[in-house]
Amino acid sequence: MFLRKTYCTFKLSVLKGIVFVFGLNYTFKLNESVCCPSLCLADVSATVRGLQSIFQEQEMTENVHDSEGHGYLATFVGKNGRFAILRMHSHGLVTFDLQCLEGDDVAQVDNLLNALEKKLKALLDGNIQRIKRLPALMRGSDVDRYWPTADGRLMEYDIDEAVYEKDSAYQNIKILHSRQFGNMLILNGDVNLAESDLPYTQAIMGSGKEHYAGKEVLILGGGDGGILHEAVKLKPKMITMLVIDGCRKHMRKTCGNVLDNLKGDCYEILVQDCVPVLKKFAEQGRTFDYVINDLTAVPISTAPEEDSTWEFLRLILDLSIRVLRPGGKYFTQGNCVNLTDALSEYEKLLCRLSCKVDFSKEMVCVPSYMELYPF
Amino acid sequence: MFLRKTYCTFKLSVLKGIVFVFGLNYTFKLNESVCCPSLCLADVSATVRGLQSIFQEQEMTENVHDSEGHGYLATFVGKNGRFAILRMHSHGLVTFDLQCLEGDDVAQVDNLLNALEKKLKALLDGNIQRIKRLPALMRGSDVDRYWPTADGRLMEYDIDEAVYEKDSAYQNIKILHSRQFGNMLILNGDVNLAESDLPYTQAIMGSGKEHYAGKEVLILGGGDGGILHEAVKLKPKMITMLVIDGCRKHMRKTCGNVLDNLKGDCYEILVQDCVPVLKKFAEQGRTFDYVINDLTAVPISTAPEEDSTWEFLRLILDLSIRVLRPGGKYFTQGNCVNLTDALSEYEKLLCRLSCKVDFSKEMVCVPSYMELYPF
Structure with missing residues (x-):
């Protein structure tokens, strides 16, 4: 997936505060009883009103978008380059995504997510079927940690160092260091062999x-x-x-x-x-x-x-x-x-x-x- | 991570077109030479103009947000509940996220991403250091495929069936079927043991x-x-x-x-x-x-x-x-x-x-x- 990649001499300290994007993904799934379309509109509007105070406290500016009949869709621009997307689908799925730049205050970001979770639990009391908070996706980092499996599933490796990279006459060769697997040889983007193997x-x-x-x-x-x-x-x-x-x-x-x-x-x-x-x-x-x-x-x-x-x-x-x-x-x-x-x-x-x-x-x-x- | 989860009797066919959200994540990282702040504004503006035709063809409505000094930030609402976020950070990172609902035309979505990649390659000719397209995150699915490692890394399992779920007097017990690992026992959200183990x-x-x-x-x-x-x-x-x-x-x-x-x-x-x-x-x-x-x-x-x-x-x-x-x-x-x-x-x-x-x-x-x- 890499194109014309020159050997990267960036250090993480140079990237600080610049090009590192976290995506924190939150999913709430509601019980069948709440997912019934007739209940939905009232639910959504009450929930949205209930959440507004959290975004106001975080000084985030709301934009409600016309989703053309696909549920409630709002975005929020905050300080430090924070950007959030809140969607409430008409059949009981609520997703919240938060993008933050590297160097942002991680504790503050965690607080925002925790406050949101707490408020949603209170607003939808007893009707939440599942809450899932996924680890942040780190993008644009010098050290690429995402190497999907052969059948296309997302895998995050514990890679902490880009050891070597070169385009030979035949293929792109990368050596990345994994904390647990040791150095890993990656050919044309495929994990080939690690020292653990x-x-x-x-x-x-x-x-x-x-x-x-x-x-x-x-x-x-x-x-x-x-x-x-x-x-x-x-x-x-x-x-x-x-x-x-x-x-x-x-x-x-x-x-x-x-x-x-x-x-x-x-x-x-x-x-x-x-x-x-x-x-x-x-x-x-x-x-x-x-x-x-x-x-x-x-x-x-x-x-x-x-x-x-x-x-x-x-x-x-x-x-x-x-x-x-x-x-x-x-x-x-x-x-x-x-x-x-x-x-x-x-x-x-x-x-x-x-x-x-x-x-x-x-x-x-x-x-x-x-x-x-x-x- | 699951709260008051009742035993889920949804079938995937019931969910069709309703609560399944894909997130397709795209990251472009530019060469150092393009990342120099003095070049950036002109670059960003030319790139944005160049991409507009793609979003117009896809009948997506653009909203440019004031990022308060954190690069170019626009969102696009399309048909079928599609929603996209395009960010161009001032130091050479471009991220594009596309949310689609289950039941959307996968080939059309792929075409949009491919067109975007092709156009960006043409616009930024020779200056792209890395292009990374991550597998879609599936959210709200009946079958939860994401079970992070003990050290908090995102892992997508090949889970195709929720076999059993119960809250005992002591813990939440789930049995999920993995295509390669067989049935997997998950206690309080932690992968405990699979039949392969x-x-x-x-x-x-x-x-x-x-x-x-x-x-x-x-x-x-x-x-x-x-x-x-x-x-x-x-x-x-x-x-x-x-x-x-x-x-x-x-x-x-x-x-x-x-x-x-x-x-x-x-x-x-x-x-x-x-x-x-x-x-x-x-x-x-x-x-x-x-x-x-x-x-x-x-x-x-x-x-x-x-x-x-x-x-x-x-x-x-x-x-x-x-x-x-x-x-x-x-x-x-x-x-x-x-x-x-x-x-x-x-x-x-x-x-x-x-x-x-x-x-x-x-x-x-x-x-x-x-x-x-x-x-």
């Missing part, structure tokens, strides 16, 4: 049930170095890794020192696009006991705009099967367990391969993903 | 490193039945469980059938407040090899309003240690790893116990918590 690496290597000793292994992608770092411990004969961007500095808990050199005792890293190399291996008849594809997740949808990703996935799968020894194994990640259409499309694709394959899947909880993933 | 149960039982065979075990709380269900498999001599509310129907993946009867081959469930029972056990000199406290998490803060929870925690800890055999073990959960003050307060408390204890902790990823927890 050993379970991801273990899962994509077969969850500890494989015997890598003496075997030949091909890793596609895996630029965070996690798979290579774990694999070398298992004494394979040789690991070949094909990667475009590597991250050797900021994810040391994941990669250890395996990315410091392109060659080690039992591994070689080729910094090349994997497609031509895979084609060359296939032509040469070079084969592997294990192929681990850590390039890209299953596309999030089966919509036409994902066609090229599916095409790439099919190509890689086909080439991987061609360089796999009989009895060899191919490991890859799926995508969020909720993307059922995309996952079943992927399974159909596995059934249509030129060479017959067996496959199995396992659901794994990857800490920083905040959703279950099949591997 | 065997790692929680395993962690609070010592992560598979304990030998329960032939031992006497005391479980405090654990009304979801997870600990009891796992413990009976390990052939202990006797398990005593003290619980106030049990959930035997909706979390079968967690409890199996162990809650169907209050007595089993090697367990007894006492549906009683644990404090008097623990006091009685202590007076009688009754002791256990393992005490597993699954009653309450460490309070989220060390603020005075949490004093009573800390007091309760101290009391339970003290009584538990009194009924623990020499060499026995006490297991409990901590709280979100980010609540460092509360967790270190808890560790201080452990060091001040009348009887000297050793303790260790382990960080665990509980799928439905979406944050790391020490045990």
